[in-house]
Amino acid sequence: MSLRKRWYLPIFAASTGILVACSSTGAANNGSDGASAAPSESNSTSQAASPDSTAKGGAVVVGLLNAQSGPWAGLGGDINTGFNAYVEAHDGKLGGHSVTVKMADPGNTVAQAGTSAHRVVEQDHAQVVVGFINSALAYAVGPYMETSKVPLIITGAGADGLTQKAASPYIFRVGNSSSQPTLPLGDYTCKELGYKTATVIALDYSFGWEAAGGFARGFTNAGCEIVQEIYAPTGTQDWSAYVGKIDKKSQVVAMAVPGADGVRLLRAYRSYGVQLPIVAYGGTVDQTVLPTQGDTAAGVISMFGYSTALDTPANKEFMEAFQKAGGKQPNAYAEDGWSAAAALDAALAKIDGNVDSAAIVAALKGLSFETARGTIQFDEHGQAIFDMYVRTVEKVDGHWQNTVTKTLPKVSQFWTFDPEKYMALPPYEKLKGTWAK
Amino acid sequence: MNWSIDILNGLAYGGLLFVIASGLNMTIGMMHRVNLAHGALFLVGGYLALDIADRTGNYLIGLLAGVVGAFVIGLVLERFLLQRVADSDVAQILLTVGAGLLIQDQIRARYTANPLTPPTPPGLDGSSNIGGAMFPTLKLATLALAIVLAIAMTMVLKKTKLGALVRASVDDNSMARSVGVRVPWLYMWVFGAGGALAGFAGVWGGSYLSLEPELGWEILLLGLVVIVIGGLDSIGGAFLAAMIIGLLTQFGRLYFPSFASFFVYGIAVFVLLVRPNGLLGRVVTREA
Numbered sequence: 001m002s003l004r005k006r007w008y009l010p011i012f013a014a015s016t017g018i019l020v021a022c023s024s025t026g027a028a029n030n031g032s033d034g035a036s037a038a039p040s041e042s043n044s045t046s047q048a049a050s051p052d053s054t055a056k057g058g059a060v061v062v063g064l065l066n067a068q069s070g071p072w073a074g075l076g077g078d079i080n081t082g083f084n085a086y087v088e089a090h091d092g093k094l095g096g097h098s099v100t101v102k103m104a105d106p107g108n109t110v111a112q113a114g115t116s117a118h119r120v121v122e123q124d125h126a127q128v129v130v131g132f133i134n135s136a137l138a139y140a141v142g143p144y145m146e147t148s149k150v151p152l153i154i155t156g157a158g159a160d161g162l163t164q165k166a167a168s169p170y171i172f173r174v175g176n177s178s179s180q181p182t183l184p185l186g187d188y189t190c191k192e193l194g195y196k197t198a199t200v201i202a203l204d205y206s207f208g209w210e211a212a213g214g215f216a217r218g219f220t221n222a223g224c225e226i227v228q229e230i231y232a233p234t235g236t237q238d239w240s241a242y243v244g245k246i247d248k249k250s251q252v253v254a255m256a257v258p259g260a261d262g263v264r265l266l267r268a269y270r271s272y273g274v275q276l277p278i279v280a281y282g283g284t285v286d287q288t289v290l291p292t293q294g295d296t297a298a299g300v301i302s303m304f305g306y307s308t309a310l311d312t313p314a315n316k317e318f319m320e321a322f323q324k325a326g327g328k329q330p331n332a333y334a335e336d337g338w339s340a341a342a343a344l345d346a347a348l349a350k351i352d353g354n355v356d357s358a359a360i361v362a363a364l365k366g367l368s369f370e371t372a373r374g375t376i377q378f379d380e381h382g383q384a385i386f387d388m389y390v391r392t393v394e395k396v397d398g399h400w401q402n403t404v405t406k407t408l409p410k411v412s413q414f415w416t417f418d419p420e421k422y423m424a425l426p427p428y429e430k431l432k433g434t435w436a437k
Numbered sequence: 438m439n440w441s442i443d444i445l446n447g448l449a450y451g452g453l454l455f456v457i458a459s460g461l462n463m464t465i466g467m468m469h470r471v472n473l474a475h476g477a478l479f480l481v482g483g484y485l486a487l488d489i490a491d492r493t494g495n496y497l498i499g500l501l502a503g504v505v506g507a508f509v510i511g512l513v514l515e516r517f518l519l520q521r522v523a524d525s526d527v528a529q530i531l532l533t534v535g536a537g538l539l540i541q542d543q544i545r546a547r548y549t550a551n552p553l554t555p556p557t558p559p560g561l562d563g564s565s566n567i568g569g570a571m572f573p574t575l576k577l578a579t580l581a582l583a584i585v586l587a588i589a590m591t592m593v594l595k596k597t598k599l600g601a602l603v604r605a606s607v608d609d610n611s612m613a614r615s616v617g618v619r620v621p622w623l624y625m626w627v628f629g630a631g632g633a634l635a636g637f638a639g640v641w642g643g644s645y646l647s648l649e650p651e652l653g654w655e656i657l658l659l660g661l662v663v664i665v666i667g668g669l670d671s672i673g674g675a676f677l678a679a680m681i682i683g684l685l686t687q688f689g690r691l692y693f694p695s696f697a698s699f700f701v702y703g704i705a706v707f708v709l710l711v712r713p714n715g716l717l718g719r720v721v722t723r724e725a
Binding site for chain 1: 442446576646652686
């Protein structure tokens with residue numbers, strides 16, 4: 001056999017296959033608003049609601065499409081658990097209508113996402129679809145939702161374009177767009193924290209460009225200056241080169257690096273003795289990674305629409321229901337699932353009699369409702385407007401948390417800019433690398 | 438000054454890569470068993486160490502648990518699965534990928550997919566002062582560890598009877614059997630040792646990288662690249678390859694940041710074009 005010389009070829013073939021199928025660094029991840037992964041709940045496919053004589057009208061079928069396999073399975077499980085927790089806590093009824101949740105796994109490929117959307121809409125007759133963490137999948141499914149006239153409530157996927165240039169009357173989003181927290185963060189860092197020069201570190205794909213661009217736009221618009229931009233690929237194991245590059249003359253470092261990369265970045269940052277203060281996109285220090293980051297994250301100031309440390313009855317209700325439903329650690333992604341259910345709850349309450357997709361779309365339009373993070377209102381592009389929280393990482397009773405220090409009311413995806421003018425600007429992917437003077 | 442720190446960083450990353458690849462070097466490189474469950478064994482070591490060290494409060498017990506756990510799984514994999522398909526690379530690929538997926542999903546179910554960090558080896562937390570710059574002590578220790586590991590593996594293979602038996606069995610399986618070497622038995626233990634090295638890398642490297650279930654596949658790819666560039670069964674070659682990749686990645690990130698994710702694999706393609714047998718790979722003149 002000439003096995004010896006050629007035997008590694010099948011290995012490469014196989015491992016390339018694995019890379020494509022499994023790697024969380026693949027291009028298919030572009031635009032997702034968190035690179036981390038979180039608890040995986042192997043939820044069963046459906047949660048039957050008990051038929052109830054007090055129900056107002058016909059039953060409602062919801063298609064729940066967050067990843068149950070692939071790199072986003074952990075976060076997908078959290079979002080699904082958050083959604084189901086809300087339905088359970090309300091005895092299987094939303095807005096007085098009994099609800100059946102049909103789950104399908106969009107995986108992490110456009111093809112599987114499409115199949116799962118077709119399945120819940122055509123086989124299960126879902127009147128509304130909730131889901132998606134990976135923005136590429138949300139982009140791919142958008143046109144199908146529009147032709148089938150079934151509304152989609154996006155949970156985790158953050159790509160700005162989904163509710164801007166690619167906005168559709170059938171698409172709503174309860175989570176933040178990638179730049180929604182960082183626009184005000186840039187403004188706050190310049191005006192309130194008083195740092196005049198900043199270095200930006202972000203992951204090198206559309207989410208990172210948008211989050212970094214949002215910060216840079218807010219920061220420079222307030223009269224301060226970006227001195228350096230650093231982009232690193234997702235799945236960077238050794239951050240020393242990037243940390244070593246940081247311009248020590250900047251007064252602050254702004255980070256948009258969620259997930260395990262954020263854990264490694266902060267660790268490198270501390271162990272190389274960089275002393276500059278840190279401001280961050282909230283997902284960088286989300287509760288999914290914060291316990292592992294521990295004291296390397298101490299003092300990080302971040303902007304996000306949610307914190308588990310929010311001391312409100314609504315948040316307490318969410319956290320308890322989430323854990324009761326089998327969720328392990330409440331976090332912002334789980335809250336997105338919870339909020340999607342809260343949106344449906346409020347929308348369905350406006351509908352009497354038979355529920356169809358058209359009625360749900362009409363009810364969701366401009367809807368305002370209460371959820372764990374506070375009040376959410378959909379803007380005319382379908383994007384949620386909600387309060388942003390300025391949070392500081394600190395240890396309270398032995399646990400690391402994001403303590404809320406300030407609330408910025410009703411932050412839109414356009415911050416204070418005029419929507420039409422904002423959308424006419426070049427997209428952030430084109431502006432990458434042009435912010436630094 | 439800055440250069441020396443960058444070089445040290447590159448070498449330390451190379452050290453980590455060698456530690457990661459050492460188990461693969463033994464299973465794929467020396468034994469020619471396709472072991473695509475390497476990343477999963479890495480995870481088993483890391484997560485077990487994390488769990489046990491957490492329960493007992495003792496780093497060494499955790500380390501031991503991680504290494505032994507990966508060792509036992511390696512043993513079982515070789516004895517009950519791979520030996521049955523010793524003649525088929527494709528079957529070995531499928532079996533080990535399958536085993537890897539199973540292990541990865543079990544880990545996800547048990548420990549969630551959130552990143553977790555096994556404890557840092559005692560005394561290596563924090564930073565050392567090198568010529569006025571702060572440098573993580575763990576990275577220095579990783580470089581030292583890689584050197585020690587490379588020397589130890591070479592010594593065992595070249596200077597001990599065990600090493601001679603392994604080399605004989607791989608080079609000429611039937612001849613080794615006919616002179617009385619219990620080849621399947623030997624293979625089982627050597628594969629187990631490869632698993633133990635993967636587990637050890639998980640404990641050590643995990644504290645450097647933070648563990649998450651998906652990390653297993655990234656580790657496998659990095660390990661494969663290192664041993665293929667190095668020349669498969671050459672420990673010195675793997676060490677050299679790890680150091681070159683470490684240094685080039687470090688400087689690549691500094692000077693050509695937009696190509697950062699391309700470096701490791703770009704180097705692999707280039708080396709294989711110039712030297713198809715790897716840097717220090719043996720040129721095989723006889724059909725094995």
